[in-house]
């Protein structure tokens with residue numbers, strides 16, 4: 163075995179196929195396929211060694227020179243995670259930390275996402291070569307941001323399934339590299355499959371919750387991003403979730419893991435594996451009480467297709483399950499073939515000089531271009547929501563900066579962050595401008611209105627020409643394990659904002675945090691000139707915010723989610739998973755919400771104005787049978803991926819104002835087709851255009867597919883329906899064209915129905931059977 167760079171840690175070793183005991187075994191023969199190599203290796207393992215290899219911290223098989231491997235690394239917006247090892251100082255003490263996905267989602271720029279993911283995978287390789295992280299990363303989180311209370315919505319690109327599917331495709335390309343490359347850059351893991359988006363609400367916990375979701379909502383809303391991962395992006399791994407879905411814990415559900423994932427989506431490559439969320443196998447036993455015993459829980463999960471247990475439940479309980487005959491050895495072989503084939507595709511077994519990534523070291527980390535990309539991602543994701551013309555700022559001699567986020571450091575990162583290269587707060591950026599800056603934090607964002615931290619606010623405000631308040635929410639309010647209980651501005655913030663506004667000076671509010679906050683009091687206050695949303699903009703977020711305020715950069719991000727009024731959370735329980743409006747549900751997302759949003763999905767202003775014109779000739783009528791014939795002739799395996807238009811639909815976007823700016827072209831379909839009720843509209847394409855100067859135009863090229871024209875019926879089938887369609891450009895809309903689809907409806911994708919004998923349990927009584935204890939240790943249960 164060969165030690166890499168001599169560092170300590172879980173990644174210190176990789177198998178030595180040059181001089182090690184297996185050098186003449188097929189596992190070391192690079193002319194053989196990964197599966198052949200993996201099979202040769204595990205044929206040497208005893209059943210004990212096989213079982214030991216099923217946990218996320220795999221000990222390896224020393225007698226064969228197979229070192230341990232830690233499967234759990236994170237990479238949500240930069241390398242991170244419990245087993246990624248940053249040094250205290252110097253090399254490997256930091257990496258590039260990008261904005262949270264909710265902010266990068268607002269950029270609506272897939273090329274940006276691929277570039278960001280490429281940096282993350284490069285830095286991951288450099289850290290792996292120094293034995294500091296793994297080769298597979300448990301990212302992205304692509305559960306749609308369904309309910310505005312969700313504490314982890316910040317980890318996602320937003321609420322729209324088309325947007326998520328496109329974003330995740332771009333991301334996986336950057337993380338894994340081209341599928342045809344002999345070696346993967348790293349393996350990505352699409353999580354949390356599926357129906358996971360509640361942390362803790364009204365006595366329901368992620369470990370115990372049973373999400374009841376119709377087939378229609380599953381196919382239309384909860385699963386497209388996962389289909390994009392599995393079917394369209396060749397992702398290397400999936401993670402099943404804590405919750406149950408329609409009565410079955412997802413990690414023990416052969417319908418989800420076999421019928422849908424592997425068979426229906428064709429995710430049959432032997433090097434692709436499923437891990438459980440951390441301790442989710444334990445939860446199959448308790449609190450779900452799906453399996454009667456611990457042994458049955460591990461066997462049910464392994465048999466269903468969960469190949470790795472994040473935790474120790476498999477290694478601890480599979481031996482007894484094996485003795486009881488609850489699983490066949492071929493099932494564990496299958497799991498290990500997937501694991502080792504994946505490691506082979508990552509080059510784990512091959513000599514360093516054979517691989518393109520083994521030479522990377524710290525000089526590839528936090529490069530100048532990576533830092534510039536983190537800044538660019540932040541700028542692109544910031545959204546301008548209100549502006550009476552005060553922005554961009556000009557002619558002032560002093561700035562007052564207030565609020566809980568004004569001097570934000572770690573707050574900028576959100577959760578699942580590693581060690582950033584630096585942390586530039588808005589205050590830091592303001593202090594580098596050629597102006598006087600007065601700063602007072604004031605009462606904390608989530609803060610206590612009674613503290614005397616108010617006192618220094620007023621003199622600072624008095625002395626300033628322009629007032630900037632930067633606040634909102636952060637991970638003390640929205641977090642893993644912690645859903646929000648209010649959509650209003652927290653603590654004393656509205657009070658201090660109101661009093662600052664009463665000075666009658668130009669005033670700008672910057673709303674931070676991943677979940678949206680009802681900002682109608684700010685919108686309606688005529689003394690507040692401008693409102694921006696920044697999400698979690700990452701290590702250079704403060705500079706990005708100040709550059710937009712000063713006009714050094716132009717805002718063009720769009721909200722990737724709805725800003726609901728605060729009363730929304732009284733109108734629908736978080737546990738109601740339905741998207742369409744019902745008696746106790748006003749509907750979810752911009753497609754179905756029947757109330758009046760404070761800001762709609764896609765909202766975003768500029769420092770200029772744009773007009774749009776659909777310049778492609780579109781027919782008035784399209785015949786469904788002809789569309790399907792063209793699709794069949796193209797030999798596309800999945801008809802929903804067939805193009806609707808043979809050439810991209812071109813939209814000319816003209817900057818009719820005075821300042822150069824990016825513009826995000828959003829294209830929606832609306833109309834009367836398919837099952838009632840009809841959604842208000844659905845996003846079907848988007849493209850960000852860059853730096854369109856005054857009086858100039860850019861051309862967006864939009865590719866619509868048959869899938870994007872389809873609707874989903876109650877059984878989950880994706881169908882192309884006859885009816886009247888409108889293609890809308892932007893929220894206004896700025897341009898629109900109508901067309902009709904004629905002929906008989908056609909099924910594009912027939913959804914496999916759950917088996918009739920599917921064992922399903924109802925929702926458990928809330929709060930009962932919930933484990934309290936640390937990761938990997940089964941402790942007390944709330945009875």
Ligand SMILES: O=[N+]([O-])c1ccc(O[C@@H]2O[C@@H](CO)[C@H](O)[C@H]2O)cc1
Nearest residue numbers: 236244300353439440642936937938
């Ligand atoms: O005990 N812990 O240290 C611990 C930490 C995080 C944790 O969360 C889970 O682990 C992440 C694995 O990628 C999933 O996204 C998340 O649901 C689960 C357990």
